[in-house]
Amino acid sequence: MFGGYHPQGSLRRLATDTTRPIGLIAGWGRFPVLVAQSLVARRIPVCCVAIPDHADQHLEYLCDHVLWSGVGRMGSHIKYFRKLGVRQVTMAGKLFKADLLYRGSPWLRHTPDLECIRTFGPLLLSRQRNARDDSLLTAVTQMYQRHSMEVTSATDLAPELLATPGWLVGKNRSLRLENDIQFGWQIAKQMGGLDIGQSITVKDGAVLAVEAIEGTDACIRRTGELCRRGGWVLVKVAKPRQDMRFDVPTIGPQTVEMVRDAKGAAIAIEAGRTIIVDQRQTFAAAERAGIAIVSLREPQLDARTIAA
Numbered sequence: 279m280f281g282g283y284h285p286q287g288s289l290r291r292l293a294t295d296t297t298r299p300i301g302l303i304a305g306w307g308r309f310p311v312l313v314a315q316s317l318v319a320r321r322i323p324v325c326c327v328a329i330p331d332h333a334d335q336h337l338e339y340l341c342d343h344v345l346w347s348g349v350g351r352m353g354s355h356i357k358y359f360r361k362l363g364v365r366q367v368t369m370a371g372k373l374f375k376a377d378l379l380y381r382g383s384p385w386l387r388h389t390p391d392l393e394c395i396r397t398f399g400p401l402l403l404s405r406q407r408n409a410r411d412d413s414l415l416t417a418v419t420q421m422y423q424r425h426s427m428e429v430t431s432a433t434d435l436a437p438e439l440l441a442t443p444g445w446l447v448g449k450n451r452s453l454r455l456e457n458d459i460q461f462g463w464q465i466a467k468q469m470g471g472l473d474i475g476q477s478i479t480v481k482d483g484a485v486l487a488v489e490a491i492e493g494t495d496a497c498i499r500r501t502g503e504l505c506r507r508g509g510w511v512l513v514k515v516a517k518p519r520q521d522m523r524f525d526v527p528t529i530g531p532q533t534v535e536m537v538r539d540a541k542g543a544a545i546a547i548e549a550g551r552t553i554i555v556d557q558r559q560t561f562a563a564a565e566r567a568g569i570a571i572v573s574l575r576e577p578q579l580d581a582r583t584i585a586a
Contacts, residue, residue: 299323299342300435301364301427303355304333305371308555309432309439309528313370314340316436325362327355332373349373352418353393356425367422369415369524370432372493397421410473412517415524431522433553441573443549447561448570455511457483459546459572462513467576470517476527479542481510498536508541516551529571530555531563538567549573 300317302324304310310326311334317324318340326333326341330348338344345358359367390398397417401408419429433440445451462480470476475489479501486504489497494514501510514527529547537545545564547554552573554560564571 297322298366299325299362299364300430301359301362301367302326302337302341303367303369304328304337305369305373306332307371307528308334308530309372309553310334310370311336311340312439312555313368313432313436316438325359325364327358329371329373332371348389350390350394352397352421353391356393356422356427359427360425364427366428366430368430368432368435369418372528393421411525412473412521415521419523429523431526433522433526439553439555439557441547441549441552441554443573443575446571446573447564448544448568448572451570454482455544455570458511459513459544459574462511463515463546463574463576466513466515467518470515470520473517476516476525477512477514479505479510479512481505486510494533495536498533498540498542501542502540506541509543510541511544511546512537512542513546514552515548520551522551526553527551528553528555529560531559534560534563534567534569534571537569538563542569544570544572546572546574549575 300322302310302314302317304314304326306329310328314324314326314337324341325343326337326345328337328344328346330346333346343362345355347354347358397420398414401413401417422429458480461483462478462485465480465485466476466478469478469488475491475494475497477489477494477497479486479497487497487501494512498512501512512533514529516527520526527547529545529552533545561571
């Protein structure tokens with residue numbers, strides 16, 4: 279599968295559709311699948327670079343073409359998109375950064391090609407190494423721009439996935455819960471401004487756990503171990519200067535299940551800047567578990583708005 283070329287769907291559709299194909303770079307999770315579904319529903323051809331051990335096999339049946347290729351083969355990605363006439367690229371899905379960079383040598387594991395070395399070498403091979411998410415993803419964006427390809431936000435292509443404002447699920451409102459959401463929001467925003475992570479967990483005005491490179495799921499599990507009484511809040515927000523082309527905060531049914539298992543009470547997210555995958559299933563799972571989901575815009579952060 280590495281570097282394989284898998285034409286899927288109808289070649290005639292690519293040839294006859296006047297809309298240029300979209301290049302989808304797919305990582306882990308349902309988000310890339312939902313983006314592909316949204317594009318296919320509008321008869322927009324999709325050419326996908328699927329990251330092995332990350333991307334969903336279902337993309338094979340959705341996309342017009344799929345290239346399974348590792349993160350280090352960036353020159354191959356460029357050639358693939360060029361061959362199919364792609365001028366617009368979007369990134370969707372999670373990459374497990376700890377696995378990619380810190381479990382063994384990334385240069386040996388991923389056999390990077392020359393394009394990859396040009397892109398990441400100045401960041402990862404210099405004396406002052408810089409492996410921050412924003413720096414790495416900005417370098418990828420600039421690489422595509424050098425090759426005359428525009429990088430577009432996946433949420434611009436599938437805006438229906440973004441959270442709308444409001445108390446979306448749940449009736450367990452209380453002043454203590456509202457105070458924890460307000461407190462957690464401010465801390466999470468400061469943390470995002472430092473490019474540490476997007477999520478924290480809070481109870482009674484105390485920060486229980488902070489998301490770093492391990493991701494939100496590990497942060498939730500750690501919270502369950504630390505706070506066995508439960509009743510805590512997960513706050514997940516965009517960075518203050520969030521580039522919506524990549525690393526957009528995301529929740530889904532799995533998030534709800536993990537919060538339930540760790541005895542959390544609520545999930546607070548940022549309206550218009552957070553993706554909810556499989557929204558019906560997410561809301562139904564939260565209802566069954568008795569977990570509130572509240573979606574806010576930053577200026578709304580006062581108790582009267584949260585309780586409205």
